[in-house]
Amino acid sequence: MPREGLTLRCEKCKMENYITKKNKKTHVKKLEIKKYCPKCNNHIKHKEKK
């Protein structure tokens, strides 16, 4: 698994919809971003997958 890669997972259906890059210096805490989920067909809170 690549260390810099960060997967954002839908809180509702647990689908992994987004991959972004993590900056260790600026993003210390877990990410929580509200994004569109195609499966839920809605904007759902996405969380960083550990």
Ligand SMILES: [Zn+2]
């Ligand atoms: Zn979803």
